Amino acid sequence: MNLTDRIALVTGSAHRVGKAIALELAAAGAQLVIHYNTSGDAAHKTVAEIEALGRRAVALPADLSRPAQINALFARVEAEFGALDVLVNSASIMETGDAATLSLEAWNRSLSVNLTAPFLCAQQAARLMRGRGGGVIINIADGSALRPWATYPAHSVSKAGLVMLTQVLAKAFAPAIRVNAVCPGPVLKPPDWDEARWVRVGQNTLLKRTGSGYHVAHAVRCLIENDYITGETLVVDGGERLR
Secondary structure, three states: OOOOOOEEEEOOOOOHHHHHHHHHHHHOOOEEEEEEOOOHHHHHHHHHHHHHOOOOEEEEEOOOOOHHHHHHHHHHHHHHHOOOOEEEEOOOOOOOOOOOOOOHHHHHHHHHHHHHHHHHHHHHHHHHHHOOOOEEEEEEOOHHHOOOOOOOHHHHHHHHHHHHHHHHHHHHHOOOEEEEEEEEOOOOOOOOOOHHHHHHHHHOOOOOOOOOHHHHHHHHHHHHHOOOOOOOEEEEOOOHHHO
């Protein structure tokens, strides 16, 4: 797919990895829908950066844990652009917990945002994409989808489910709509970590360094542009999973 003038929605793209993905797609020529939940100021700054590249962008809010708001988001996309070519499910929450005592509320919160929302967004996106003859959906998972993180039980299960959802939707939506996933490793330092801890994480990869949001964004772009890949999960972790 040539991204010039294509319409792309990136959920959770006000900042961090989602923003990096949105900027990469804009640099390739796409028009962007910047989705956010509570980060309105950051979302509008991202829109300004995309407009500085000469591309159209709009910021649209939605709480993805609420199906009605997902429906409203896609109605707004259709009203603004009339179509959709690319969906990147990047929005996510990451909560720690003890599997022995984790509350049902915490479990449902992670599953609703990290797994149910991408499924509902994919349904809505497919409806709009079929009107264009096809499209591409990319799901953003992480290392917990491949190796369980015991202190993040609901998160790990949700991301593993997202990888399976990718394969299910690739079969269900073929051949017109391709569905792939990206599993980032250590690419952006958590806000509450110090630099020394982050460096140690990088040393635990085969490449002995951490990555950046660009590495994830470039992988997303590659999966969009290569029209003979579907149902695949591309791991971008510097070889961390092999240690």
